[in-house]
Amino acid sequence: MQQESVMTIAHLYKSFGNNHVLIDFNLNLFKGENVVVLGRSGSGKSVLIKCIIGLLKPDKGDIVVFNESIGKMGEVELDKVRARVGFLFQSNALYDSMTVRQNLEFPLRRHWLAVTQDAVNKMVMEALEDVGLAHTIEMMPVELSGGMRKRIALARTLILKPDIILYDEPTTGLDSITGNEIISLMIDIQKKYNTSALIISHDMNCVRRASDRVVVLYEGTCYAAGTYADLLLNEDPKVKQFFEQAIK
């Protein structure tokens, strides 16, 4: 594949006390590609993407996003990168004290991407229509169902028109039908905006449908990699663990 690399993770180390979460982790993400990082709970997947977005500082190693190293950035540069990297939180992280509209406006105003109220309104509506929830604009997050909240959170991520979206377990906590809807949305968005995505998941349905490439994270390191079909044939017992469920 002759593709432009948007993100490179090289020799990443991260530990909390004596708990070594990431040990020499390497990953390349290309433009327009969906990569799923597969791993068991507590295997350090969330830590990985929090390092990418600068919420956690890696102990060692380098993360290069759009040809710039995250580790050497100050707050201002980091914010510029964050404006181009969307992050969908596992718990949605919608601001409880704000309406849906304010939730969506928040990152826009924060990153100074839209100045006039008209422009802001237009972008908010566009993002809501992308997730099919335009009617909820004046509602509070608590009034929404789990699936709706996930979609609003996605809209809030999308509103910045990011080049990379980081999904932290997008289908966890949702029923399979709603989960499928979300996965479909993710695929649609990828097609519509030609974004790259790094998806953290252990939901095999999600892995199967959304992935261009799968990386298995095991004991802090990149244990196996390949397409879904490749890995399905992998005989390694560690890898098989994940895929056996999927076959069932």
Next chain:
Amino acid sequence: MIKESINNIKLGAFVLAGLIFIILLLYLIGKNQHLFGASFILKVRVDNVQGLRPGNNVRYAGIDVGTVKKLNIINDQMIEIEMVIDQKVQSIIKKNATVSIKTDGLVGNKVLEIVGAKIPALPVKNGDLLTPKKSIDTDEMLRTLSKTNNDLAFITDNLKITVTRINNSKALWNLLNDETIPQHVKQSAKNIQDITNKANNMANHLQIMVQNIQSGKGTLGKIIADTVIAANLNSTILSIQLISKHADSLTQQLSRTIQGIEKSIINGPGAIHALFNDTVFSNHINNSLQNIQNGTDGFNQNMEALKHNFLFRGYFNKLEKEKRKLNK
């Protein structure tokens, strides 16, 4: 958006209300302390401020016209009180006004009271020094009152005893019946008076001496070392004793005289009316009695003071011991 602006209005009203209240409170307190508005300074120098503090009120004719600003210690005998006075009363307070420190009620705060004099004078100027007036300190007043009470009780006691004695003395009544003796009695009384006067004088001298010793703290060492003074004192005391012996013999004489009178009374008829009319005589007797009283009182007090003066405590202790020895 509309809701937000309403909230902002509410917040603004809330904060303003708080600010207005604190400013109002501070302003009223400041106004009470005459910190705002035109004012001028008056001063007064006293030897004791009696617990007056900066911030205490200054009154003129019972109206608060200012506050005490500062207390400056000029020297060990003098403290200058600086007061801030409302400009409005400048023309009313005259240069010859006097200032005294008073208490607001029986247990209240101290206040400084400016009292105008009846004599006309020019109005005060900024920074003028007014004259202080010795005010009645409640403490001192109560102290004096208590002493007066004690004295009064003592006097009435003595008076009672005297009156009883007079009442019970047959000799006196007999004496009063006699017509011929007044001259003798008068003479004797005069003698007693002289003697008691002398005793009184002596006692006064002694008192002054004791006071001198007591106040001369700086030269205490000298006095202790100076045996001459001690000797003098000794001799003084001896002479006092002598005088009191004199007085003793005099009274004995008097009693003998009275006995004589008694005899003569048996011989002659009484002339009570004559004696009773002679107010001068009775006054004399009264005076004499009082003088004796005073003399002995003063003497008693002096002796008491001497005993308590530590310089002589040793001496009196010694006397005491000797007395005890003799008694044994």
Next chain:
Amino acid sequence: MHQSTPLQLFLAEVGQIARFAGKFLLQWFKPRYEFAEFIRQCFIIGYQSLPLVGLTGFIMGLVLTLQLRPSMVDYGVESQLPAIVGIAIVREIGPVITALIFAGKIGSRIGAELGSMKVTEQIDAMEVSGTNPFKYLVVTRVLAAICMLPVLAILSDAISLYGAYLGVNIKGSTSFRLFWMLVVDNLAFNDVLPAFIKTFFFGFAVGVIGCYKGYNSKKGTEGVGQSANSAVVISSVVIFIIDLLAVQITDFLGFN
């Protein structure tokens, strides 16, 4: 793992709070300024606390007056009731009761709010959205607490004094003007200003401790509850400690 003694844990906590407060002091004056959020927090923290603070203040003033009255009558200084109550309210009861109510209402609110935001990753989301959450959440709330508690305390004083006025008039009769004159006459700047200044520190304590507890909330809903609870407990204790220090300092400076 090394097992820490309770004393060590306590000292560690104190150190953490001090660091947090230090971070606030370093950050609050630096841009970017979250002015709109600050105003919003002022509204929530200040204005919306007024009914509660006002009610407690009113009752305190009334009850204090009624409780003091018999003793004052015994000593024959009933006419000084407004003066005594005025000094008590302005110097101590107004600021401290207001601060305690404030700690209960606002400390728990901030602790729970930031705690749940922490737990549901909203704080992370903010950081990702190009916002310094410390400035957006902590600085605005602490500043709002610092600015609003004095206002609340002052209004509470006013309401308390009104309560005291009613209390005086339940069994006696004093005109409002005379009551007010008696109160003001017996107050000095020395009474008002130290009491006023210490409310800023009370506000600071409540804000910082609430934010610290919320910001460092442990995972799960239990963690949020704990944050809210310990925010109230610790800030209440700290209010008394500050009060103790304030009285020592004003005494030391000769303001008594």
